[in-house]
Amino acid sequence: METKRYTVEQIEQAAADLKAGELISFPTETVYGLGADATNPEAVKKVYAAKGRPSDNPLIVHVASVATVEHYAAGVSDRFKQLVDAFWPGSLTIILPLKHAALDSVVTGGLKTAAFRMPNNAVTLDLIKAAGVPLVGPSANTSGKPSPTTADHVLHDLNGKIAGVIDDGPTGVGLESTVIDLSVATPVILRPGVVTQEAIERVIGPIMTNHHKVGAAETPKAPGMKYKHYAPNAQVYIVPTPDEFPAAVKWASQQNVPFGVMAVDTVLGQLSDVRFKDQFSLGDSVVTASQHLFEGLRYFDLNPEVKIILVQGFAKEGVGLAYMNRLEKSAGQQYFTSK
Template sequence: MARRLQPTLTEIGDAARALRQGKLVAFPTETVYGLGGDATSDRAVAAIFSAKGRPSFNPLIVHVASATDAVQFAEVSANAQAVARSFWPGPLTMVLPRRRDCRISLLATAGLDSVAIRVPAHTIAQTLLTMTGLPLAAPSANPSGRLSPTSADHVLADLGDNVEFVIDGGACTVGVESTVLSLLDDKPRILRPGGVPAEAIAEVLQEPVTIETGAEDSAAPRSPGRLLSHYAPSLPVRLNAAAAEPGEILLGFGPSAPKDALNLSPIGDLQEAAANLFALLRRLDDPQYCAIAVMPVPETGLGIAINDRLRRAAAAR
């Protein structure tokens, strides 16, 4: 079983040494907990895939400490620089052309000529990246396709036998994964909605940003989180429910939800709902019920990311 570390410099240093030795360490970011490994090591990346049971064609996000570090691995255009200035550190991943001399394992990028890079805002993640001096491949620290972890307890329950350490940084503040923005061509495209709304990116770039919500079920996706059935609890999920049917349990949203239902946000706040999403789905994923019914969530701002996760959780498996 993995050892739980406290977020002290001494114990984060233990985690950094383990990462440099090719071991896996789970750590908090502002979005969800990541399963970190040396992104330049094929063996470490392979261990991530093995621990998650992740399809090899689904690329991993690489975390670096700063935009300056990103330039070592990707071709950073003027648009990418503008986005980085506005949203890094933060819950935004950019998919950029891979440099010819890029040291990132091809396994981490699924053999593509692009690389997905993020600069996390969480203090623990930043400290760990600085101490290791490495780019860290760090998908969500959960079995592939299952609910993403927003606490150290979630990671220990799901991956405790497959990771060396879990740094306990408490609950994640954003609660859904990063927005994934492709800048591989002239048209900026969001491949996965997340913690940064499309409208904010469009304002920085001064041009429209397309949101591609369709799933990629067989061909190699350019982004993590693009498989059809993803972020799924073990129970079936029924969307846009007004109430629970016999045998179901209800996940509510807003003040109109029944008082006895678990509620993403009793006041209808989308930021609160995003932060609670995975933790509440986990609590409801109980075999005494036949399904999870979910009340509608507005398709605006962070609601776009929330609904993207819910649609994938409800997809046929």
């Protein structure tokens, strides 16, 4: 199969592929998604096959209207409506209970809930409308690898495995959406994102953050809760603070393998006299670091000589909580420590 690179003017052609049961990668403000008709179980199965994704890892259903959610969900609460008014279209995924057999178990992982999102991307909203069906849309990458933030990233992983990708340039947010579960009595964040707990609580009041570790025999309610994610080929080590970079670089230099550095510009400037294989700028703040984290990890995947990547950590607050959630999974919780 030859994977087509569609322009944003070719939405109708891409929608025709989706209606025919093919896979199309679409842009969102967060990362590129791998789209299939959510009402076509055979098409959805192709998503798992193309990604190498475990079959018990549920998929987010992307919609272009609240009416579509109401068609599948078993009633929507005032909290849901408040969150939609505040954050949709946008980087918030909402888990709701489903009507009986509303969506096939291949979409839900066998659960009685489903996750819904309306992405903040005009191209993809038009695509969903043109296809006439909601779309499943996990990140368009090989399962376990860093999520794609450009069409080139998608093609690197999935060229020849999917029908096409709509190229809308780099994504703006760079991290996947916040996931909140409204199917329980007290809403709980299952995956942090740029829509923070503080922002959500200003709209619907107190909520919880998930600290439960999903067991081997347990089906996760949201993506990113159970399996290895975001890992490049090289081993990532998190450097907790800028002050620790000199010691981290000295340690990496003693490992006798090529290594790279991902950090903000001020840190990279302080290391200008240090010799390492390569570097990648995370910009000037935790916000830009979040936008470019996956891009940087993929950058080093294109340089197979690099065996160690030192990546700057940030405080786990605000957007930093989402950034560190992805970075810790990428590193397998490996931190550099000078002690």
